[in-house]
Amino acid sequence: MDQETINGAPVTEDQIAAWAAQAEQGFDVDALKKRGRGRPGRGAEPSQVVALRLTVDELAAIDASAARAHKTRSEAIREALAAYVA
Secondary structure: OOOOEEOOEEOOHHHHHHHHHHHHHOOOHHHHHHHOOOOOOOOOOOOOOOOOOOOHHHHHHHHHHHHHOOOOHHHHHHHHHHHHHO
16 A cells, blocks of 8 residues: 655654644634635635536647746636626
């Protein structure tokens, strides 16, 4: 069986024991809630995830265009949609 890793580093029995001990001591829930969850918001309202199907060629074209503009795939798609609905 392959050894489990986190960010490429092996997870040891000692590390698991340390995590278990930390969990048994309890966590500061207020501090965890302040940290936030998930990706940062893009505005005042929550964003909605929309799934769509694209071919390999369509994704490659989007990725190439985004790379030329030094943008992420999502940024390129959002900008294209904004231009389309404007």
